[in-house]
Amino acid sequence: MKVVSLKFSDFRNLKDNIIYPGEDINIIYGDNAQGKTNLLEAIWMFSGGHSFRGAKENELTKFGSKTSKIEMNFFSQEREQKASIMFSGNKRRVEINSVLKPSSAYLSQCFAAVVFSPEHLALVKNGPSLRRKFIDGAICQQNIKFAVLLSKFNKTLFQRNALLKEMYKHPELKDTLCIWDDSIIAVATEIVYKRIEYINKLNIIAAEYHKGISSGKEEFSIDYVSNAGILLTDGKKEIQEKLYFAFEKYIKEDIKLACTNCGPHRDDLEFYINGMKAKNFGSQGQQRSIVLSLKLAEAKMLKDYFSESPVVLLDDVLSEIDRSRQEFLLENTRGCQTFITGCEPPLKQGESIKIFTIEKGEVK
Numbered sequence: 001m002k003v004v005s006l007k008f009s010d011f012r013n014l015k016d017n018i019i020y021p022g023e024d025i026n027i028i029y030g031d032n033a034q035g036k037t038n039l040l041e042a043i044w045m046f047s048g049g050h051s052f053r054g055a056k057e058n059e060l061t062k063f064g065s066k067t068s069k070i071e072m073n074f075f076s077q078e079r080e081q082k083a084s085i086m087f088s089g090n091k092r093r094v095e096i097n098s099v100l101k102p103s104s105a106y107l108s109q110c111f112a113a114v115v116f117s118p119e120h121l122a123l124v125k126n127g128p129s130l131r132r133k134f135i136d137g138a139i140c141q142q143n144i145k146f147a148v149l150l151s152k153f154n155k156t157l158f159q160r161n162a163l164l165k166e167m168y169k170h171p172e173l174k175d176t177l178c179i180w181d182d183s184i185i186a187v188a189t190e191i192v193y194k195r196i197e198y199i200n201k202l203n204i205i206a207a208e209y210h211k212g213i214s215s216g217k218e219e220f221s222i223d224y225v226s227n228a229g230i231l232l233t234d235g236k237k238e239i240q241e242k243l244y245f246a247f248e249k250y251i252k253e254d255i256k257l258a259c260t261n262c263g264p265h266r267d268d269l270e271f272y273i274n275g276m277k278a279k280n281f282g283s284q285g286q287q288r289s290i291v292l293s294l295k296l297a298e299a300k301m302l303k304d305y306f307s308e309s310p311v312v313l314l315d316d317v318l319s320e321i322d323r324s325r326q327e328f329l330l331e332n333t334r335g336c337q338t339f340i341t342g343c344e345p346p347l348k349q350g351e352s353i354k355i356f357t358i359e360k361g362e363v364k
């Protein structure tokens with residue numbers, strides 16, 4: 001996959017412009033707060049997800065403007081395609097090849113990107129929500145229905161929690177809880193099953209990369225952590241049974257705290273190096289290697305799925321990792337169109353490197 005052109009109008013602080021990236025490495029450099037991440041964010045939006053820095057939709061439009069638009073021509077599935085996203089308040093209007101789509105998730109069927117930013121470096125150490133976001137975001141790029149499942153789950157969870165709150169005043173409502181349990185467990189089972197399926201593949205590929213980064217010295221593995229006791233070897237039936245059992249077990253606590261204590265919204269990933277928890281025992285360098293392995297594995301899985309390489313967005317990460325990890329990363333993303341941001345002009349120049357500078361939102 002290659003971005004052929006990118007046009008932006010009233011997007012963040014970027015001055016309206018159209019750019020034509022190179023097919024291999026694109027370096028975007030400039031001082032802090034000039035718009036480098038905004039530019040990567042514009043490309044990332046075409047992967048169909050939300051902003052990788054957790055921005056709300058209305059924050060993407062230039063201060064003082066009502067709407068913004070980004071348009072991209074890209075090469076994918078052996079042909080040139082085009083897509084546009086118009087942001088208006090909290091709404092998006094997405095067109096792919098001039099056809100209006102009901103949701104931005106459709107973008108993930110024709111364009112894929114992997115983003116690696118300094119926030120990801122905290123993936124091992126930070127709270128579980130970042131890890132859930134990582135795994136769910138990665139699955140969404142390969143499975144358009146997964147985003148629908150997640151949104152269905154969140155709606156059902158909201159309703160179940162609302163009922164639990166109501167039960168404070170009206171304990172007789174307990175009888176209706178089982179109806180919500182059936183619907184929430186049905187969606188939760190699908191979500192957990194898809195996550196497990198993804199982690200089982202990720203486990204093999206990421207372990208291979210990790211072996212490469214650690215020169216064969218370290219064994220890396222991922223486990224799924226759930227208070228329902230779900231294992232990576234479980235099938236759909238086992239997941240569903242365990243969820244029913246756990247919902248039963250947590251019922252008193254759910255009512256007492258007026259929230260749902262069990263389900264995919266509480267699950268987590270645990271990373272291990274040589275059988276030890278990386279969160280507790282891994283060094284900074286080892287934790288960075290894990291993130292690198294996970295991100296490279298995510299890219300490899302997208303490549304296998306689409307039969308072509310995703311676009312790689314490296315936001316300020318090269319300065320955060322040591323030379324050998326930098327080389328490993330660049331070596332293993334060779335063949336992907338890559339966008340690298342940084343504050344320093346690149347040391348290397350060559351035919352395959354296209355350089356952009358950015359100053360006060362003006363890209364040159």
Ligand code: ATP
Nearest residue numbers: 012013032033034035036037038059060061062063
């Ligand atoms: P750094 O090197 O520090 O990461 P950067 O070049 O990546 O900097 P960006 O994160 O892209 O900088 O942000 C550039 C500027 O864009 C910031 O100063 C920010 O205030 C501004 N900005 C963010 N959102 C909007 C918006 N909706 N409208 C106008 N300006 C915005």
Ligand code: MG
Nearest residue numbers: 036037315316
């Ligand atoms: Mg930045």
